[in-house]
Amino acid sequence: MIKILLLLSLILFPNISVFSAQEINLYTARHYKSDKELYEKFEKKYGIKVNYISSKGKVLIERIKSEGKDSPADILFVVDAGNLWKVQESGLFQKIKSKKINSVLPENLIGGDNKWIAITKRARVIFYNPNITDKKDIESLSYEDLSLPKWKNKIAIRSSNNIYNQSLVASLIHHNGMRSTKIWMKNFISNFSRKPQGNDRAQIIAVSYGEAEIAIANSYYIGLMLSGKKGEDQKNAAKRVK
Structure with a gap:
């Protein structure tokens, strides 16, 4: 064992x-x-x-x-x-x-x-480009709000086969129930700016270049990009988002 x-x-x-x-x-x-x-x-x-x-x-x-x-x-x-x-x-x-x-x-x-314990945590947060999206629209934004019509064609996120997104949905089911989460998911998906593709860093890059207004990604990756370890292009892209 x-x-x-x-x-x-x-x-x-x-x-x-x-x-x-x-x-x-x-x-x-x-x-x-x-x-x-x-x-x-x-x-x-x-x-x-x-x-x-x-x-x-x-x-x-x-x-x-x-x-x-x-x-x-x-x-x-x-x-x-x-x-x-x-x-x-x-x-x-x-x-x-x-x-x-x-x-x-x-x-x-x-x-x-x-049977297991957590020793570190990463936040799954919302990133935006302040040159495109008003900070006031983001300050009180919740995951539930991402299903609203105002975000139609504006959201970038990686595929649902990723464990990060599966855990996010599991959390919503836990807090809001299965029925409510199913409705949320349907409306949330309709707000995607593109077909899910790439990793978390790819979503941040998409927002930095205006391909989406907001992205969902783990906080760890913005730090990785800003460190320059993934190249100057990603570092500069990370600097353009909040």
Whole structure:
């Protein structure tokens, strides 16, 4: 069984008991230098080697499912609670029993039946081009408002097969109910400026060039674009939106 352990919490909160294992096998969809530095600190502090495999979330999830109960993985890091739910439904997670975790994390960051936890959050937000769209139209805008006729042919968003959008719709169903969300989706889709295409950054770029008035994308990506790591064109595009 996959033993879901909060590796980062062990580094940040040293009162958690040390494992008897000599190594930990980690499957991660994260690809950041800061993570590697945390693994190194963990190894130095506890003398436990961290073996990690980095790949896309879908690839790791399929790998774990195919390995089943014989999976060597101890820890799984993926983006989005929807992905964690998919693995949980396969029955491959063990319940986390940690008073320390429960005392540190709020209840809304602990998954169903205590089988996974959230350690980072990304906001799925609305971006606009201030040279095209009035700030007053955006300030109090909600997801529900995106189904209104005033946004006809003005919205850019990636395909619904993406987990980010699936989780967004799941959230709306949770808060507003299935019937209301179905009506919302029908009107929302009719407001698209184009057929869904590309990733989150592509939606921001579309707004920056006036191909749409507003875009829905994760906050993480605007920071990535502004950093220049994706090239000057994307950096300049990000500067044109809010």
